[in-house]
Structure formats: C-alpha cells, structure tokens
Amino acid sequence: MRLVIITGLSGAGRSNTLKAFEDWGYFCVDNLPPELIPTIAELCGRSDTNIDKVALVVDSRGGVFFDELENVLEQMKDRKFEFELLFLDASDEVLIQRFKATRRKHPLASEDRTLVGLSLEREKLAEIKKKADYILDTSDLNVKELNEELGKIFAKENERKGLLINVVSFGFKHGIPLDADLVFDVRFLPNPFYVEDLRKLTGNDKEVQDYVLNYKVTQTFVDKTFDLLKFLIPYYIEEGKTQLIIAIGCTGGQHRSVTIANVLTELLNKEGQWAIIDHRDVYKHLGEN
Incomplete structure (x- = not known):
C-alpha cells in the first residue's frame, strides 16, 4: 500500500x-x-x-x-x-x-x-x-x-489510463443528465418505436441497431460526431480534465440514444480512449403504461 x-x-x-x-x-x-x-x-x-x-x-x-x-x-x-x-x-x-x-x-x-x-x-x-x-x-x-x-x-506508478469518458444514453422526457459536459440530441433519427416488432426492444438489441444504423443520416451523424470528439478530447486532456461525460438523448432513452451511445463507446475504445457506457433510461419504459 x-x-x-x-x-x-x-x-x-x-x-x-x-x-x-x-x-x-x-x-x-x-x-x-x-x-x-x-x-x-x-x-x-x-x-x-x-x-x-x-x-x-x-x-x-x-x-x-x-x-x-x-x-x-x-x-x-x-x-x-x-x-x-x-x-x-x-x-x-x-x-x-x-x-x-x-x-x-x-x-x-x-x-x-x-x-x-x-x-x-x-x-x-x-x-x-x-x-x-x-x-x-x-x-x-x-x-x-x-x-x-x-x-x-x-501518478507515474498508477494504472490510470488518462481521461475517463462516460457515454450516457438518456431520454429527454426523463430530463437531461445534470453532470453532462456534451449533449447530443438524436431525436431527428428514424425512430424504431413506430415499428411494432421493435417497440419493446432496446438499442442493445441487434434488430434495433440494424434499423437505426441502416440509414445514411445515422452513419453521417456518427462519423461527424466521432470526428468532433477526436478533435476535442486532446484539448480536454491538455486542460487537465479527468472525466468527460457525453450524453446522447432521444425521446425515451430506449432505442436511438442507446444505439448511438454503444457505437460511439466502441469507436472511442478502438481509438485507444478509456470509454465506459451508462444507459440511464433504457428500461424505464417497462414501468410505463
């Protein structure tokens, strides 16, 4: 010790x-x-x-x-x-x-x-x-x-990986995360909620992911957002920031935000960043009538 x-x-x-x-x-x-x-x-x-x-x-x-x-x-x-x-x-x-x-x-x-x-x-x-x-x-x-x-x-002997990036999916109807540094609104993307077979699933399910990611607008958004994050992260690190909270929001926090948060987290980790995921509202729909 x-x-x-x-x-x-x-x-x-x-x-x-x-x-x-x-x-x-x-x-x-x-x-x-x-x-x-x-x-x-x-x-x-x-x-x-x-x-x-x-x-x-x-x-x-x-x-x-x-x-x-x-x-x-x-x-x-x-x-x-x-x-x-x-x-x-x-x-x-x-x-x-x-x-x-x-x-x-x-x-x-x-x-x-x-x-x-x-x-x-x-x-x-x-x-x-x-x-x-x-x-x-x-x-x-x-x-x-x-x-x-x-x-x-x-800190030289620590296993610290640098900037900790929390990617949080959420639903706007449940409120924006109070501690978010960056907030992205993905309510403009096609909504699986209106597809009966996908309504009860979440962005953690492959069927929903395939639906959301199949659209060109989704791919463009992911590419541009990831480029923006790659630009910003080194400046946050230079500033001395130790944690970055990126919030991705859709209407209920069940489909689109979860899908995009998963994709961005995977891309960030492949880039060598230290990113973890938190789906804040993904199962709140289960308690709704």
Missing part, C-alpha cells in the same frame, strides 16, 4: 492536491487528527479492503491535535509503517494574496493579521519540513501545473 501524508502551509494548495490524488484513485481523508494516522494505515492495509493507495491531509486546522504530528510520524517509523511525507510550501506574499482572494482567515491568525498566523505556522512546521520526502513550492504554479508536478511523483 502506498501511503502519502500531505501537510504544509495553509493556502499552499492542499485542497487542490487532494483533488488530484482522488482523481488518481487514492483513498483520501482531509483534516485528519495526526493520532488517527496509524489507525487509518492499519485499516486500509488490511487485505480485505482492496485499498492500495491512501492520501491523508494533516494540517494546522486540527488545532491542538496538529501538535502531535511529529511524534506520530516517529511512531509510524518505529512501527515499520511505510509512508511518504509531502510538504506544500509557498512564499508569504503569495499566501497572503490567496487568503485575500478567498476572504478566509488563517487558522492560526485568530484576531491577528494573516502574516502573524503564517509566521506561527512556519515555526510549527519547521521540523516537519526537514523530514519531508518531497517539498513542493506552489508559489508560481496554477492548478494545472500543480497537478503536473504532483503527477510526476505520485
């Missing part, structure tokens, strides 16, 4: 760092009291959990509990727990600007100025920083650059 303990200065990017670890498949816990680190390590290390990557954020938000971090890390070493310590740092000038931008108060500032809180935090973390396996200064990094730097260390 790979265990990463993340700490550092408030405002140095711990929240964005934890999001990156979540995207890489780590089991993540934020604002954990240091005394619970060994317990989490033991629980996640059990063979029946199937957890092989853990990231824990420990920081000054923990108040008096945070003071125990140095002792707990020594205990972890004594107990032969393997872990890596990541320390996030940034200049005072940058941190002050970040606090001003978010209008949040430094956890150690109390009634004092942010700079006072930062000074206290640097003093508390001085020894921890010396023991860190990795020190990352985020002063000049945006979120994308931060993820890239973290990825060089913590």
Whole structure:
C-alpha cells in the first residue's frame, strides 16, 4: 500500500492536491487528527479492503491535535509503517494574496493579521519540513501545473489510463443528465418505436441497431460526431480534465440514444480512449403504461 501524508502551509494548495490524488484513485481523508494516522494505515492495509493507495491531509486546522504530528510520524517509523511525507510550501506574499482572494482567515491568525498566523505556522512546521520526502513550492504554479508536478511523483506508478469518458444514453422526457459536459440530441433519427416488432426492444438489441444504423443520416451523424470528439478530447486532456461525460438523448432513452451511445463507446475504445457506457433510461419504459 502506498501511503502519502500531505501537510504544509495553509493556502499552499492542499485542497487542490487532494483533488488530484482522488482523481488518481487514492483513498483520501482531509483534516485528519495526526493520532488517527496509524489507525487509518492499519485499516486500509488490511487485505480485505482492496485499498492500495491512501492520501491523508494533516494540517494546522486540527488545532491542538496538529501538535502531535511529529511524534506520530516517529511512531509510524518505529512501527515499520511505510509512508511518504509531502510538504506544500509557498512564499508569504503569495499566501497572503490567496487568503485575500478567498476572504478566509488563517487558522492560526485568530484576531491577528494573516502574516502573524503564517509566521506561527512556519515555526510549527519547521521540523516537519526537514523530514519531508518531497517539498513542493506552489508559489508560481496554477492548478494545472500543480497537478503536473504532483503527477510526476505520485501518478507515474498508477494504472490510470488518462481521461475517463462516460457515454450516457438518456431520454429527454426523463430530463437531461445534470453532470453532462456534451449533449447530443438524436431525436431527428428514424425512430424504431413506430415499428411494432421493435417497440419493446432496446438499442442493445441487434434488430434495433440494424434499423437505426441502416440509414445514411445515422452513419453521417456518427462519423461527424466521432470526428468532433477526436478533435476535442486532446484539448480536454491538455486542460487537465479527468472525466468527460457525453450524453446522447432521444425521446425515451430506449432505442436511438442507446444505439448511438454503444457505437460511439466502441469507436472511442478502438481509438485507444478509456470509454465506459451508462444507459440511464433504457428500461424505464417497462414501468410505463
């Protein structure tokens, strides 16, 4: 099991760092009291959990509990727990600007100025920083650059395939998926619903697929949509996007959208992408009168 303990200065990017670890498949816990680190390590290390990557954020938000971090890390070493310590740092000038931008108060500032809180935090973390396996200064990094730097260390051994593409078929009468990034309306395609032998079948059945795909307009739509996706995907990846949700909609989500979603998913996977399918409404017709 790979265990990463993340700490550092408030405002140095711990929240964005934890999001990156979540995207890489780590089991993540934020604002954990240091005394619970060994317990989490033991629980996640059990063979029946199937957890092989853990990231824990420990920081000054923990108040008096945070003071125990140095002792707990020594205990972890004594107990032969393997872990890596990541320390996030940034200049005072940058941190002050970040606090001003978010209008949040430094956890150690109390009634004092942010700079006072930062000074206290640097003093508390001085020894921890010396023991860190990795020190990352985020002063000049945006979120994308931060993820890239973290990825060089913590994502290189992952089996991550890149951008996860969810292709979702749905019916407009049941509502558009709220999390969709791209929505394609295929209600203009010939509708198998009006063919009696096909009405109760779905786009997962060959008879329906043959009917829908037999039309030239369908083939043209598939070709043009696939070309568009091949154009867009590299830019989504460059932007740092980790999941793309493509929604394909017809009237009820039973025939046309299911067929097209299946075809696009197959084409994307043949292209080397990581695409999975979700037919949200395909069987909802069974409960209708």
